[in-house]
Amino acid sequence: MTILVAVVTYNSERLLADLIAGLRSGLDGMKWHLTVADNASADGSVALVRSLAPEATVVEMGRNAGYAAGINAAVAASPAYDAILVLNPDVRLTPGCVPRLLAALRTPGTGIAVPHLVDGSGTLIHTQRREPSVLRTLGDAFLGARRAGRFRLLGEVVTDPRAYDVETFTDWAEGSTQLISAECWSRIAPWDESFFLYSEETDFALRARDAGLRTRYIPDAHAVHLEGDSRVSPGLWALLTLNRVRLFRRRHGRVRTSAYWVALVLRESSRAALGKRPSRAATRDLLTPSRLREVPGPASVVRSKPGI
Structure with a gap:
């Protein structure tokens, strides 16, 4: 099994050394290939990737083409793969994370697997999401996202901490760390580049769900999302x-x-x-x-x- 690690960079130089080190830990024992799509960084992002990971594929987009375009370009430029790990540069994988996500992709009806995420201080990130609706937006407006999220009909962000202790399907998930099966990619891709940034992962996950390939949250796969709000x-x-x-x-x-x-x-x-x-x-x-x-x-x- 080969995992394609698809990363989009934009002035990400300060994050890349730890990212690459974390890949070696989180993918330990697995065959994997790193492809970086760079959105015309003005810093040394491209040079640093080539220095630290000379075996990686680097796609220079030539412009700030957006996140979805970067992911699509990274996948298109990569050798054969069995699953795609979409990863933000500010994510740090913990040992065993990706093998656990890969095992979850074998669960029938699963197209995307996502881990338990915490921020740089170790605080749980509420990554599970329900499909957007009028009622959930009103619930957020009147109750606030954290309170509304405890109720299935009233909140889009799942905020009940108990929901993060069990393996479960979710309508979609925060997009910084996602393992996508090759079948899901071939049936649902590409990511919609018209969004440029935000909602592209929502659109992809909901289209996958419509096709019977759902997003599965895995509580014993762990990663750290350092920043980005x-x-x-x-x-x-x-x-x-x-x-x-x-x-x-x-x-x-x-x-x-x-x-x-x-x-x-x-x-x-x-x-x-x-x-x-x-x-x-x-x-x-x-x-x-x-x-x-x-x-x-x-x-x-x-x-x-x-x-x-």
């Missing part, structure tokens, strides 16, 4: 919010999307009223018709997502 950046939070509308519209049509848009405006405007700058930016963009119509790209983003 879109909420610190108004531009990124606005982009995330716009892409949520675009994804919902593709799956549900205009009428239901109108209700979803209203719920998002209510959520973001209420937080903007409390002085939250990211929500202020998101509200502004939600109320700007041209921003809802256009395909977001690099010019729409204040700064890149950390490590990508």
Whole structure:
């Protein structure tokens, strides 16, 4: 079995030494190949990968093409594989992580396996997600994500800590660390590059679920996601919010999307009223018709997502 490790970099030089060292630990005893797609980094990312992992494949995108485009290019440029490990540069695998994820892919109906993630301080990251809905967005608006997430109908982010103690299927999962079977990739790929950043993993996982290949959470596979939080950046939070509308519209049509848009405006405007700058930016963009119509790209983003 050969694992393709697909990493997208964008000014990620400071993260790469530990990333590559972690791969050797998390994939110990397995055959694997690293492919890095670089989105026109201005630092020494490309040179460092070639120095630390001379056997790796490096794809120089020539521009900041987005996360989905990088993943697609990395997979297309790689030798034969049995599964694809999509990995952010700021993720650190622990010993045994990938073998456990690979074993989970053998479970019938599984197309994607994801691990138990903690942040740099060891705090659990709520990675499990339910499919976006109007009611869940309203639940988030009125109750807050953490409280609403304890209830299946009212929250998109699964926040009950007990849910992270057991192996289970989830509608989709946070996209920093995902092992995708070769069958799932061949049937569902490519990742939708029109999203540029955010919602691409949601779209892929939901399309896989529609085809009977679900996302499976594995509690005894562990990894650390060091950083990367879109909420610190108004531009990124606005982009995330716009892409949520675009994804919902593709799956549900205009009428239901109108209700979803209203719920998002209510959520973001209420937080903007409390002085939250990211929500202020998101509200502004939600109320700007041209921003809802256009395909977001690099010019729409204040700064890149950390490590990508």
